[in-house]
Amino acid sequence: MSTTASATTPLVQPPRWALLQRELFALLDQGWRRFEELYCASDGSLVYAGRTFGRDGVDDFYEPFFNWPMLYLLGGADDLLDACKRHWHGVTAQLTERGLLTNEFEDGYDWFHQGESLLFFYTLCAADPEYFRDRALRFADLFLPDSPVHNYDGRRRMMRAPHVGALGPRPGLGEDQPFSASNTGMRKYGLPLRDVRGILDWDDLAQPLLAHRMADAMNARLGVGDVPLNLASTSLATNAWLYDHDPRYSGFVKSYVDKWAGRTVDGLLPDNVGPRGEVGEMHGGRWYGGHYGWTWPHGLYSVLAPALIGASNATVVSGKDRPLSLPRDMIKAILGYARHAAMDPDDATFFDHWQERLGDGVHDELLLVPYRRDEKGWFDFQPLPPAYLAWLWWLTRSVEDRRLIERIAAGSGYEWPTVRDFREKEEAGHEPPWLTYLLGDNPDWPEEALEMAIRQVRVRLRLMEEHPTPPPDDNIHWWQELNPVVTEVLTQLIAGAPQMLYNGGLPYSQLRWTDALRNRPGLPEDVAALVEQLDDSTVTVQVLNLGAAQQLLRLTGGGYGEHPFTELTADGVTMPVDQSLLVDLPPRTRIRLRLRFQRFGRRPAHQPRGL
Template sequence: MMWAKDDSPDGLSPTRIEATVPLRETPLWAVLERRLFSVLDTAWREFEATYCGPDGRLVYQGRMHHRDGVDDFYEPFFNWPVLYRLGGADDLLASAKQHWAGVTAQLTEFGFVREEYEVGYDWFHQGESLNFFYALCAADPDDPAFRERALRFARLYADPAHGNYDPAARIITAPHTGSGGPRPGLGTEWIDYSATQAVMKPYGLPLDDLPGITAWDDLLPAENARRMGDAMQARLGRGDTAVNLAATSLVTNAWLYDHDPQFADWVVDYVGAWRERAAANGGLLPDNVGPSGTVGELHHGHWYGGHYGWAWPHGLHSVQAAAMIAAVNETLVTGTTTGLDLARVPLDTVIAHSVVRTDAATTGSMGWGWAQKMNIAPDVPVQLVPYRHGAGGWFDLHPVPLIYPVWLWWLTSAAGDRERLEALEQDAGFDWRQTKWFQDKEEQGHEAPWVSFLLGRNPGYPEDALTLALAQVAKRLALMRATPYGPPDDDIHWWQRLNPVVTEVLTHLLTGAPPALYNGGLALARVTYGDALRHRPGLPDNVAALVREADADGLRLDLVNLDPDTRREVVVQAGAFGEDRIDHVVYDQAGADYPGDSHDYLIPDPGAEPASTPVGSHRLVVSLPPLHRISLRLEVTRRAQTPAHRSFTHTAPRSDT
């Protein structure tokens, strides 16, 4: 299936609903949500004043090394446009654009960016770089400069003339690609690969088939370090690799502007090529393709061994992310979920090899971080799955990364995808309803308590999660104030650890969706918002929103206007890109007893009775008088309309305002 062109303009007057239920009891979640918006507005301004120059760049006097680093300069701002799109300050969008432009100029001066795009690096890191760009495009589709950039960047891959894509072999032509075309090898960083690189020791040998190099310490002799480096440049630095599937977001983002069939066809063809390779491998996505288009061409016929692949360094962490990103993008451009097995099979394969052990913190190359974040004691049994596969089979045990089974269930609401989640919860080794107090740069990790909430088993999640989010901001502010200077020792990861903008919890509660996949995914949503009176995206001031449930047929949404004297008009859009259709809405209306007689001592219950109306569009407008609330059940057909970058600039206002 491919979409037909959707000709329904956003400027048509949508269905309007008036909230009539007075705010007798102020929900704690609504107060905390608006408090979080307020604190975040202070926090991003302080980060900007502390670490940024007047043109938006990061203040940095250090060096850049090898080919790595572009992502680390964009990442500190990646979710600033996300906050704006949710309802952040009016001037946040302009500030975010200034930082994108300033950092782009800064990286151009370093020689890492050409014509506003990365000269050439792997897509594990390019995806991290581009989260910021994708979020800016979604936040302001009317900006002609970002539209032009989106189309130009996508053609780097969709147009074979740039050399990054070979349409005959259906491959991206190198692991390192970009505005400079394919870049051979892996750069100067790994000309020698020595055991003295202690930070890489947990990941082991990049290639496990070199004679005389079977253990980490075998890389201590200079000759062996050079042999490994040469082999990495020749084998890991050529051909296609599975993490390149993240490039589909770049092309899908461009397609969302004008629905150019060239972009849709490229996504379908490239993802389809990898699906065919997976089918030939028993359904499991391989990680490498040689220059001629043959799997295993540079790895003795093995389906594993490619750069950022199954064998090294992260395995599932990188391969599954790319597979999920590609499957989501294919779903966007085709409107179907039939291709999700590209992401299902790798996940089910490692789950089939799961074990229960008590050493989750120490057994895997990245396990210590998970155990710290989840506060898991050393003697607690936890379900672990292998992340990597080499000549000896599956290895490197870690807990199941919940973000991927959550995405599958979120996209489909299918019984099998829900059953997978329920089985993982049963065997997890920890209570999914607990909101763990941690934050990392990916703005992910709290899927378990949120999913439990959506399924009706964790009613306290909104308050718990918003309390956590406020604590996350407070910690980052404290760290900033303790270190009001640039990074020491050329630490280009410095700023992303201090970014005080937190959006994971707001994304869960407001949009009913998981955040965008960090290594280059586009942000989706069950519902997004606009301010009909100020003609911009996001919730109006003093309005709070909560998606209480979401299923295959629709969602339940609560809206609250906390303002004591100002009416607000909320545009409710189904889907991040208006791809869903609101067929019908059921909502509550107040009875006639409120506020009652002034002689009465009791505060009467306003009561509520159901009302309903057909909609038949991707948008409706809810009018919220001061200190009023409304609960809506939106009956939705998912993926009924062509997804598009949709503006809130032209939403028709009320005739009486």
């Protein structure tokens, strides 16, 4: 049984946001096709004659396509899904030939990078789950307690190394060369280890003996045991669980996240667990100092993100919000060290990043939190990334987390309603104006955000024409910097969700749209949608048909059907929603739907392509 809502309001003058949304879809279609023409071989691989180095590089070959399946899910071209599959297969074969994959999965590397490379795979599974079923289960099995490659120690509930994958736990960090002062790109992060004999500052690494000593120490101490980054592996297991709800996968997710949560120190995750399962085992008892931890290189950025990813996955497989206390407590704890000050360019490692976001406002007095800690205390003070606050509130919809956002916004030192014109490879960071819109302010956000997104696509289209060749050297980041597909704003507008967390988050959403006449995901051509309001039990969305043909959409609560609708109000009439909701759109009509839903009222599951 289905409940049908029929649009009856004539669309006399289309709103500007709707016209801009359709213009953006058209530009994106032009963009991905041009990217293929310039940079891809016929088998879908990237045209590249340069080198890859050591264990690094897998993520950089998948990342140029990471959000293409999301565009398809939102309403991109019919042939985009086949293109995405071709690129996944082509790049997978390309990386296998280069010796970086075994049985289609990464041999073994840190989950900061593995999480990035798997975003493409996760969104492909959401777009066409049955096509990728066998791979999704096979990949997740690599990290379960009974895996024959032994990545995970089920007794200690820990990964056996920071670098894990198809070949099992790989010892060390692959630092087979000296960690030299000539590695200028890493200088701003300082010494990876602060207690190596004879090495007091970065310039000491100019001595070959000391550079070799640092590399040996990194392999021996940073390259063993467990680190918070490995929490991102729970996305792989959750993605597999969404097929058949195999308790092996959900059990691993809940157990592993719970184990890490039990290790917190004053609300903060420690960043290292030694081979025997003890915090600080390789670092003189210190809870900080591990690989991609609080001391080096990125601190908060690479500790809080996996905590959010792991907690969100544990919440999805359990239907309970309790795991989300982990990232919430971390945010509150780090805010306890906050200060209002101007950023110090010599201390803030992401200063250029914030300058791109805030422009001249980067020099103002801002609310800063410490990203890193060593034996001297907290340092590297920068603004708290708004994506983390957005995801925490979006996952819980709690009054507590909404008030936390309002408090941070009021004291941040910059205007949250302002739509800022920047684009980063994560294709995120525009959460503040969207959140202020959803929370009842900032009425101009839809048009301003779409205009910004259109400008960003046009910039990439121009850059591609200015750089029409494959990378001229060994630059494996070449394609990420040219990817013309932008989906952050469309995800906010149409799916009512933040952009997926970049280092390994799954593509969760509030709404999933299906073109019921063509039996495929996404909005049909000439249809536009805008999520106008969202709280813990209701979502309001406006949907309209700009074209001359009848359209029929199926609307699902939750990207995996986990938030079923219970009640619909439209045109002043309220009615219960039965098994599913159909939206009937005669030519040039519009309708505003206020939908009541039950959070986690249904067990999440991969949705067949036509649902």
